[in-house]
């Protein structure tokens with residue numbers, strides 16, 4: 001007997017989104033569900049209730065990742081994992097992370113209702129502290145076995161509160177996070193839907209991004225040291241002005257990217273501190289951050305070398321000393337080609353406008369890629385806005401994303417002889433999100 005096709009309900013999804021958005025909402029309109037706060041824990045409890053109502057088996061691991069399982073026909077087959085996170089930055093919008101979790105919930109609810117049983121288990125997960133109150137990606141790192149006792153002990157939030165204390169405050173044992181590690185053999189693949197958080201899809205009028213790679217990055221803190229001097233009495237040719245070195249370097253960035261980068265390269269100087277920092281003194285020292293991203297690790301290495309050479313030349317020309325510290329190096333992650341093809345096929349089947357693209361932001365998928373193949377679906381962010389109450393995606397596009405997610409789940413978990421992605425994505429050991 002042919003089973004009727006399964007449909008996601010945008011009404012139920014929007015109801016869930018609105019209900020969860022009220023947990024942690026403050027008077028300024030922003031959502032404040034930072035990891036391991038009361039609001040975050042209330043959000044997790046709400047999610048567990050919704051998962052149970054949707055017919056899922058609910059559990060919480062040692063890192064307080066919330067997991068809901070829809071049983072498949074073959075209990076031995078590794079599960080398809082879907083999800084994202086429901087913690088937020090301070091004063092957040094309502095979609096970042098949450099949309100992926102609640103879209104997954106709606107897909108599993110629709111499947112459960114239809115009575116169709118997948119060939120393999122499907123697990124919906126909401127990972128803890130993706131947004132970085134305590135550094136970021138805590139839940140997915142625990143899940144993949146990438147944390148250690150030292151990391152748990154040292155992690156603190158910007159106000160100095162320790163992760164371990166914040167967890168204890170919520171009645172959790174931080175040491176149990178070390179037991180959250182999942183056997184990689186038990187997970188077949190991870191699929192994450194997320195808002196794009198950039199302007200590309202919105203400006204192109206497209207509804208779906210088929211993510212091919214998640215960008216890698218390096219962050220440096222660069223110091224240029226010259227000599228502080230009187231702004232009136234020091235003639236221009238006799239200065240060793242540290243800020244002029246920064247200005248020279250900033251001006252060289254387009255050339256560095258043209259010569260050594262790709263069309264996916266990005267470079268940003270996000271912060272400059274000048275010492276002594278007074279209006280009538282030539283700056284003696286400039287410290288600045290350099291954030292460089294690309295989806296190809298070879299390109300990242302070439303950009304790092306080119307930046308080093310440029311800084312060296314500028315320092316010599318300006319009479320400055322130059323040094324830098326590598327704050328982080330996060331390798332890019334490729335999405336699994338066969339999962340990307342399933343996402344693309346689902347979008348094409350629905351007649352949606354889509355494009356293949358990279359993710360310029362870090363996501364849990366980047367971490368989970370160390371244990372299994374990963375795929376990502378993007379939906380447009382209006383005007384590219386995110387990490388703000390102005391963050392939004394049109395309902396049409398949210399519905400399109402949910403249908404593509406369901407279509408991808410059906411392709412992966414319902415096929416009688418499921419297509420196994422074969423190439424594990426490149427591994428990663430990130431330190432910051």
Ligand SMILES: [Zn+2]
Pocket residue numbers: 085096097130194
């Ligand atoms: Zn997110």
